[in-house]
Amino acid sequence: MNVLLHQVLSGLATGGIYASVALALVMIYQATHLVNFAQGELAMFSTYIAWSLMQAGLPYWAAFFITVALAFALGVLIERVIVQPVENAPILAVVIVFIGLLVIFNSLAGWIFSYTIKPFPSPFPTAPLFGNSYVSSHELGSIGITLVVLALIFVFFRFTPLGLAMRAAAQNPVASRLVGIRVGWMLALGWGLAAAIGAVAGIMVAPTVFLEPNMMAGILLYAFAAALLGGIDSPGGAVLGGFIVGVLENVVGAVLGTELKLTVALVLIVGVLVVRPSGLFGKVLVTRV
Amino acid sequence: MHEPTLSNRRALLSRGQLIGLALVLALACALPFVVSNYRVFQFTLALVYAIALLGLNMLTGFNGQISLGHGAFYAIGAYTAAILMDKFGVPYWLTVPVAGAVCLVAGFLFGLPALRLEGVYLALATFALAVAMPQLLKYKGLEAWTGGVQGIVIVKPDAPPWTGLSQDQWLYFVVLGFALALFAVGWNLLRGRVGRAMVAIRDQPIAARAMGVNTAMVKSMTFGVSAMYTGIAGALGAIVIQFVAPDSFTLFLSISLVVGIVIGGLASISGAIYGGIFIQFIPNVADQISKAAPWAIYGIFLIVFMYVMPTGVAGFIRILVGRLRRGRDR
Amino acid sequence: MARLLEVRGLHAQYGSTKVLHGMDFGVEEGGITTILGANGAGKTTTLRAVCGMVKTQGEIVFAGERIDGRATESIVRLGVAHAPDGRGTFVDLSVEENLRLGAYTRRDKAGVAADFERMYGYFPRLKERRLQQAGTLSGGEQQMLAVSRALMLRPRLLLLDEPSFGLAPRIVQELFEIFRAINQRDRVSMLVVEQNAALALQLADQAYLLETGRVVVSGSAETIRGNEAVRRSYLGY
Numbered sequence: 001m002n003v004l005l006h007q008v009l010s011g012l013a014t015g016g017i018y019a020s021v022a023l024a025l026v027m028i029y030q031a032t033h034l035v036n037f038a039q040g041e042l043a044m045f046s047t048y049i050a051w052s053l054m055q056a057g058l059p060y061w062a063a064f065f066i067t068v069a070l071a072f073a074l075g076v077l078i079e080r081v082i083v084q085p086v087e088n089a090p091i092l093a094v095v096i097v098f099i100g101l102l103v104i105f106n107s108l109a110g111w112i113f114s115y116t117i118k119p120f121p122s123p124f125p126t127a128p129l130f131g132n133s134y135v136s137s138h139e140l141g142s143i144g145i146t147l148v149v150l151a152l153i154f155v156f157f158r159f160t161p162l163g164l165a166m167r168a169a170a171q172n173p174v175a176s177r178l179v180g181i182r183v184g185w186m187l188a189l190g191w192g193l194a195a196a197i198g199a200v201a202g203i204m205v206a207p208t209v210f211l212e213p214n215m216m217a218g219i220l221l222y223a224f225a226a227a228l229l230g231g232i233d234s235p236g237g238a239v240l241g242g243f244i245v246g247v248l249e250n251v252v253g254a255v256l257g258t259e260l261k262l263t264v265a266l267v268l269i270v271g272v273l274v275v276r277p278s279g280l281f282g283k284v285l286v287t288r289v
Numbered sequence: 290m291h292e293p294t295l296s297n298r299r300a301l302l303s304r305g306q307l308i309g310l311a312l313v314l315a316l317a318c319a320l321p322f323v324v325s326n327y328r329v330f331q332f333t334l335a336l337v338y339a340i341a342l343l344g345l346n347m348l349t350g351f352n353g354q355i356s357l358g359h360g361a362f363y364a365i366g367a368y369t370a371a372i373l374m375d376k377f378g379v380p381y382w383l384t385v386p387v388a389g390a391v392c393l394v395a396g397f398l399f400g401l402p403a404l405r406l407e408g409v410y411l412a413l414a415t416f417a418l419a420v421a422m423p424q425l426l427k428y429k430g431l432e433a434w435t436g437g438v439q440g441i442v443i444v445k446p447d448a449p450p451w452t453g454l455s456q457d458q459w460l461y462f463v464v465l466g467f468a469l470a471l472f473a474v475g476w477n478l479l480r481g482r483v484g485r486a487m488v489a490i491r492d493q494p495i496a497a498r499a500m501g502v503n504t505a506m507v508k509s510m511t512f513g514v515s516a517m518y519t520g521i522a523g524a525l526g527a528i529v530i531q532f533v534a535p536d537s538f539t540l541f542l543s544i545s546l547v548v549g550i551v552i553g554g555l556a557s558i559s560g561a562i563y564g565g566i567f568i569q570f571i572p573n574v575a576d577q578i579s580k581a582a583p584w585a586i587y588g589i590f591l592i593v594f595m596y597v598m599p600t601g602v603a604g605f606i607r608i609l610v611g612r613l614r615r616g617r618d619r
Numbered sequence: 620m621a622r623l624l625e626v627r628g629l630h631a632q633y634g635s636t637k638v639l640h641g642m643d644f645g646v647e648e649g650g651i652t653t654i655l656g657a658n659g660a661g662k663t664t665t666l667r668a669v670c671g672m673v674k675t676q677g678e679i680v681f682a683g684e685r686i687d688g689r690a691t692e693s694i695v696r697l698g699v700a701h702a703p704d705g706r707g708t709f710v711d712l713s714v715e716e717n718l719r720l721g722a723y724t725r726r727d728k729a730g731v732a733a734d735f736e737r738m739y740g741y742f743p744r745l746k747e748r749r750l751q752q753a754g755t756l757s758g759g760e761q762q763m764l765a766v767s768r769a770l771m772l773r774p775r776l777l778l779l780d781e782p783s784f785g786l787a788p789r790i791v792q793e794l795f796e797i798f799r800a801i802n803q804r805d806r807v808s809m810l811v812v813e814q815n816a817a818l819a820l821q822l823a824d825q826a827y828l829l830e831t832g833r834v835v836v837s838g839s840a841e842t843i844r845g846n847e848a849v850r851r852s853y854l855g856y
Contacts, residue, residue: 035409037357037416086595091408092355093595096551099357099544100591107584115580161723168709168720175707177691178670178700179772180724217540221420224413259428266421270414274402277410 006134007250013139014208014222015246016146020201021223022230022238023150024194030233031170031190032087034094038101040220042078043198044213045105046071047206048113050199051120060123064203068196075195079188109213120206142204149200150239153193157235166190218262222249225268231282241279317465321458329457330529331569336464337526339565342549343475343558344518349547350556351479352511353491355408358415360542361422362392362516364533366523368426371441371533372434381446381528385467388524389517396516400509419543426535440534443527464525471518476558478514487511488556519546541584548587551594554601563602621683623648623808624669624776628677631661631668631832638664639832641677646776646825651802651809653819653840655854656829662812663704665829666778669810670694670701682775696724700774702765704781710754714745717753717764721771730773738767741797759790766794770801777801779811783818791815795822816854820844828853 021039028036046067053063078101086097124141157163169176169186176183202216209215226245230237245268253261272279321329345359369391370384379387399418403411425431427438435441448459478484486507489497498504527533545568553564572583598605622645631639638661646652654662667673669681671691679687686694695701700721709717718738722731739746742763748756753764762782769777782798783791795818801807813819820826820840828836828849836849843849850856 033409035413037412082592089595092349092353092555093599095355095357095409095412096547097592097595099547100588100595102588103541103544103584103591104588107581107588109581111579111581111585161719164712164716164720165723168712171711172707172709174672175703175709176720177672178695178703178707179720179768180692180695181720182692217420221417224417228413260424262421262424263428266417269417270402273410273414274405277405 002133003254004251007254008247009135010139011247011250012243013135013142013246014205014249015243016143017201017205017219017242018222018226018246019239019242020146020149020197020204021219022226022242023153023235024197024201025223025227026230026232026235026238027190027194027197029227030235031166031187032083034091034098035224035232036194037095037098037220038105039194039198039223040216041102041105041109042071042074042195043202044216045109046074046195046199047120047202047211047215048109050203051113051118051206051211054121060121064123067203068199071199072192072196075192076188078195079191080184083191084184084187106213113213115213118211120203120211122207138207145200145204149197153197153235162189218265221262221265221269222246225265225272227279228269228272228277229279231279233283234279234281237279237281240281314469318462321454321461326455326457329455329461331573333457333461333464333529334526335565335569336461336468337522337529337565338546338549338568339561340468340471340525341519341522341546342553342561342564342568343472344515344520344522345546346550346553346555346557346561347475347479347487347518348511348515350550350554350560351484351491352487352508352515354403354508354512355412356415356515356543357412357540357547358418358422358543359515359519359546360538360540360544361415361418362396362519363523363526363542363546364422364426364538365395365516366392366520367527367533367538368435368441368523369520370524370527371443374443374528375436375441376434381443382463384528385521385524389521392520392523393513393517395520397509397513399516400512403512404505404508415543416540419540423535423539426538435535436533438535440532440537443531443533445531446528460529464529467521467525471521472558472561475518479558483507483510544587548591550601551591552601554603554605555599557601557603559606560601560603567602622646623650623682624652624810625680626669626678627680629665629668629679630676631664631673633664633673637832638673639668639675642827642829642832642834644827644834644837646808646810649802649806649808650825651798651811651823652825652827653811653813653823654827654829655813655816655819658814659831660829661832662814662829663780664832666701666703666780666810666812669778670699695772698772698775699778700769700772700776701778702762702769702780702782704784706761706765708753708756708761708764708768710752712753713750714753714756714764715749717768718745718771721768722773725771725773731771734771734773738770741800742767758785759787762786762794766797770807775808777807777809779809781812781814783813783815791818798822816850817856 021043024039025036028034049070050063050067053066054060082097082101086094122138124137126137128136129140157167165181166186166189169181169183173183205219206215222245226241227238229245230241249261249264252264320332341363345356348354348356366388369388373379373384373387374381403414406414426435429437445456448454448456452459486497486502489502490504490507494504549564549568550560552567554560571586575582575586594601624646626642626644629639629642630637642665644652654665656662664673668675669679671689671694675687677687678685681697681699684697686697709720718735722734725731744760745763745767748760753761756764766782782794798809799822802809811819811823820843823840826838826840826843827834836843836853
């Protein structure tokens with residue numbers, strides 16, 4: 001029982017990471033119907049930026065917030081400069097551009113920061129809270145930060161005019177223009193937010209998996225699985241999917257061994273796509289013949 | 290971005306094209322005798338990649354099914370050859386068609402669920418396949434066959450004594466032979482009814498179905514054949530490199546293949562050759578700058594080509610030749 | 620007095636298909652102009668052209684400023700509201716969110732709140748369904764929502780694309796009476812595209828008849844209403 005509880009709580013911690021990245025993916029998908037394959041590498045690169053800032057002497061939280069702001073700016077820049085020109089190109093061209101971004105950020109990180117694995121600090125104490133044996137302070141703190149970020153995003157979209165405009169632009173760009181919304185900039189903002197969320201996810205996961213250029217590949221895969229499970233156009237679903245996938249990964253891993261974790265993700269992805277492509281909460285897409 | 294459909298059956302090959310082809314062939318045969326063994330090895334690999342790229346191009350370029358995971362089929366072909374040679378003593382030249390058959394089936398099987406996936410979703414599923422592959426290959430349960438993390442070492446085949454060729458030269462000609470056969474078959478396939486059906490499905494799937502094309506069958510078969518080509522390439526590659534290990538078949542191999550068809554030219558047969566040369570030699574050159582440099586170059590080229598040269602090198606050459614011809618006719 | 624909207628030599632095309640071939644028309648300040656014609660004549664395209672939603676050649680002048688070639692969202696910000704064919708509602712958002720989006724570009728909170736009340740006053744059914752998803756409204760209600768959304772901009776010029784389409788006659792009457800009220804009380808100028816010629820000619824001051832992208836008859840609504848020959852050949856009644 002103890003072991004199960006530990007696995008579940010651990011799973012919630014990683015689940016929070018998956019939920020964040022999945023949310024970032026869904027945000028971009030909702031607005032553009034595109035899957036951002038470069039999401040993981042962007043998050044990884046942002047984490048390296050945080051690392052550099054800390055190496056330069058900045059305290060953890062200063063580095064954290066500056067990184068998130070920089071990631072936001074980077075996301076906006078990428079959308080305006082690289083993604084927007086191919087917006088209406090055939091899907092293959094867009095996928096290729098995303099893969100290009102993935103590769104560029106991966107190699108940039110390797111080139112600037114080298115491929116050696118680096119430790120990354122956690123802002124939370126090493127001693128577990130109340131001396132409990134189920135969940136480390138970092139895991140708990142990670143869950144907390146994730147939930148705060150998700151709550152902020154929810155409030156932003158639900159209750160602010162800008163959030164409403166972004167939702168509108170994602171759903172119906174034509175009608176949005178008719179009320180004066182600058183749809184292009186809404187997209188850029190979406191990318192910025194997605195990049196910022198990704199940065200938080202990267203910073204939270206780096207202490208556990210260690211900082212190296214390929215650290216996000218497996219996480220991205222699980223985030224895809226989570227987003228598909230929850231419904232690729234449902235933000236709430238993506239978040240729930242993230243936590244489910246996190247717990248599932250840990251529990252299944254404890255039973256079957258950790259060696260086939262990625263294969264499990266693959267099976268999940270293909271399974272959801274084939275059996276129920278709209279996931280748990282997404283809209284069923286009917287293509288008119 | 291889409292290449293016009295292939296020339297009609299009657300005009301087989303113009304005289305100019307035949308001469309050009311003969312010239313290239315002569316050059317290809319002369320090559321191993323004028324460069325060092327190491328260069329021969331490199332050119333052999335370029336040919337191997339060209340075969341793999343033709344496979345991927347069939348699926349993605351001609352048939353419009355995006356695969357970010359073809360490295361997986363390359364791996365399956367490579368491991369099939371390695372296991373057959375290492376554990377069962379099968380002669381190297383026999384492992385190649387077997388690898389092809391295995392991948393034909395594997396590709397067809399993967400193509401079946403893929404029927405329900407379009408565009409981005411298929412890209413996603415194949416992406417997952419590529420990321421999961423190395424871990425699968427390292428799996429302890431399969432270690433007895435795959436050699437686990439260590440992989441399998443293969444003995445390099447000797448050239449038959451009557452040829453007087455070095456090992457590298459002999460392998461070059463073996464691969465060249467396979468390449469010629471596979472390209473000829475592929476060219477015939479893509480020029481004919483099947484090829485037209487593939488392109489029709491890519492461009493106008495609904496109209497194609499309305500005209501009686503069995504889209505499901507064509508798409509699954511294309512997946513199978515495409516996997517077969519890439520699997521054969523994988524087997525040949527394993528023989529040439531004499532080694533298979535899980536970390537040779539990561540996501541980045543699949544991405545290299547995509548780079549190859551983009552640079553070479555989507556929906557282009559000659560493009561496979563340009564692409565093969567590109568992905569074989571660029572890393573060699575760029576590696577000297579830094580370990581990360583080849584990938585940075587790949588990434589930049591991918592994006593730049595999409596903006597500037599979406600039909601790839603093959604398309605660019607076609608445009609050039611077209612301009613030259615028009616200039617001459619004036 | 621210069622007209623609020625002045626259009627000269629308007630050509631418009633979708634891709635390579637030309638739809639409008641040199642139209643001239645306008646809307647007076649405080650007036651209502653209607654554009655009539657059969658299906659395919661190019662009426663919807665005309666409104667889209669004014670909004671910058673299609674490729675155009677020619678001059679479109681709004682309140683003295685050239686707006687041809689400008690992006691839709693910047694034209695809207697000048698005070699042009701468009702209730703398009705197909706309604707253009709945000710089907711996944713609530714009625715209230717739809718209205719709020721109509722006022723997206725406005726900074727005057729008090730004015731927006733007042734306008735909310737006014738819209739609910741014109742269309743009580745919308746108030747009842749405030750929190751409902753717009754996609755679940757009936758056809759008539761969606762049309763009311765589309766018009767209200769456009770009015771939330773407090774536009775100087777309101778473009779209406781076939782407002783009577785698919786609505787029961789009684790509702791259409793109510794709607795057109797509200798249009799008249801809005802025009803007279805709030806001084807909103809209107810450009811109304813309609814297939815229901817009789818109704819439109821009753822509402823409008825000026826009328827233009829469109830046939831395959833060209834203006835074939837123009838004049839005051841009263842004159843055209845009275846001209847039986849024109850009515851018979853072009854308007855079918």
